Amino acid sequence: MKNTDKREEIMRAALELIAEHGFHGAPMAMIADKAGVGAGTIYRYFEGKDALITELYRELEGKLLAYLQEGYSAADPTRERFLHVGAAVLRYFIASPLHFLYMEQYMNSPFGIALKRDRLLGQSDEGDLFFKSIFEEGMAQKVLKELPIFVHFALTFGPLIVLIRDHILGLISLDDARIMQITEASWDGVKR
Amino acid sequence: MKNTDKREEIMRAALELIAEHGFHGAPMAMIADKAGVGAGTIYRYFEGKDALITELYRELEGKLLAYLQEGYSAADPTRERFLHVGAAVLRYFIASPLHFLYMEQYMNSPFGIALKRDRLLGQSDEGDLFFKSIFEEGMAQKVLKELPIFVHFALTFGPLIVLIRDHILGLISLDDARIMQITEASWDGVKR
DNA sequence: CGCGACAGAATGAACGTTCGTTCTCGTATA
DNA sequence: TATACGAGAACGAACGTTCATTCTGTCGCG
Secondary structure, three states: OHHHHHHHHHHHHHHHHHHHHOHHHOOHHHHHHHHOOOHHHHHHHOOOHHHHHHHHHHHHHHHHHHHHHOOOOOOOOHHHHHHHHHHHHHHHHHHOHHHHHHHHHHHOOHHHHHHHHHHHHOOOOHHHHHHHHHHHHHHHOOOEOOOOHHHHHHHHHHHHHHHHHHHHOOOOOOOHHHHHHHHHHHHHHHEO | OHHHHHHHHHHHHHHHHHHHHOHHHOOHHHHHHHHOOOHHHHHHHOOOHHHHHHHHHHHHHHHHHHHHHOOOOOOOOHHHHHHHHHHHHHHHHHHOHHHHHHHHHHHOOHHHHHHHHHHHHOOOOHHHHHHHHHHHHHHHOOOEOOOOHHHHHHHHHHHHHHHHHHHHOOOOOOOHHHHHHHHHHHHHHHEO
16 A cells, blocks of 8 residues: 555646646656655656656546546437536536646647547547547437537537636636536537 | 848747747757757847747737738628638648647747736737627627627637647648638637 | 665756857958 | 958857756665
């Protein structure tokens, strides 16, 4: 159990520092300090900085997907499922701003670009399938516009990403009512 | 005129290297090499790396705004103006992918966050006013949803940003027909 | 006593920036 | 026109700093 303890402390420290100061503003020595371990200890748990960064991303992504599944029923109508997922994304990241800042940085870095490329070219994993099914069934039932999946993705998540960032930076404030407005407006963008 | 030559060579080199490899993947020595000047020469034209980065951003932003104004008429109906600007943004960045990659990186860095904060808190400059007027007049005429300006911003530009990046990374391909579809879908998101 | 886990000092590479030197070219002089 | 000069422009080696990673000695537990 000791192993797990230190490992988690390191990841927690890395999350906070990288989310707030970026990959290049979070030296290994600083992460070690914040985690309460020696600099060399990190290398007992992770192969190097890159491995630490990637493993942390995978963990955060897992947590997000788990949250999105809560209260989600594949039997619901397309519109309900869309609104559920959209609002859940907003709520999750507003509650966990560090997760958002970290995941966004990862996605905008060479790491994320490689990951995205892999997923688009190779077979998609569970996370992608989860979203894809909403759009595909929606189009089959003629309630969604006939558009490529990636356009639906962009119309749905593009606005959310911008708004979450602005909220986290303190430029604006999103409450529950506004979350509903936003999710419904983005539904208007994809619906027929 | 010689002065201008070197200065522009430096900016061109910085644009290419930073757009492709990021701020931290483009050392001053590499920028100097690509520009065909000595490393020290850069410091005759720019106070330091930060100043170079910021001045380059300002220049690119100016070019984008100039392009958006082409063929734009404040007298047109809200819908026409919206579609004009949306399609123009897509076309501009597809034609100038380096500009997009650079501006996006800048916006996702401490530089851009500070800039955004300044603009939201201080008085907005011409660029902001240009967009704002479309949304404000649209709401006054009851053709747009009654939403805060920043939500309109996000609904409009959020999808475009995601799609432009995917296009530039070669994950998807946007032709003229698709550009129209996308712009109109994003109009559906903001219209009443 | 022995061994694995650990902290922190040591290492070497890479970076932004500085600075002494060299080059360029317009002007003054005869 | 030919020559000498000087000032500003340019170069690139060198510096100090910062970083990821490795090395080394120590401590605690069985």
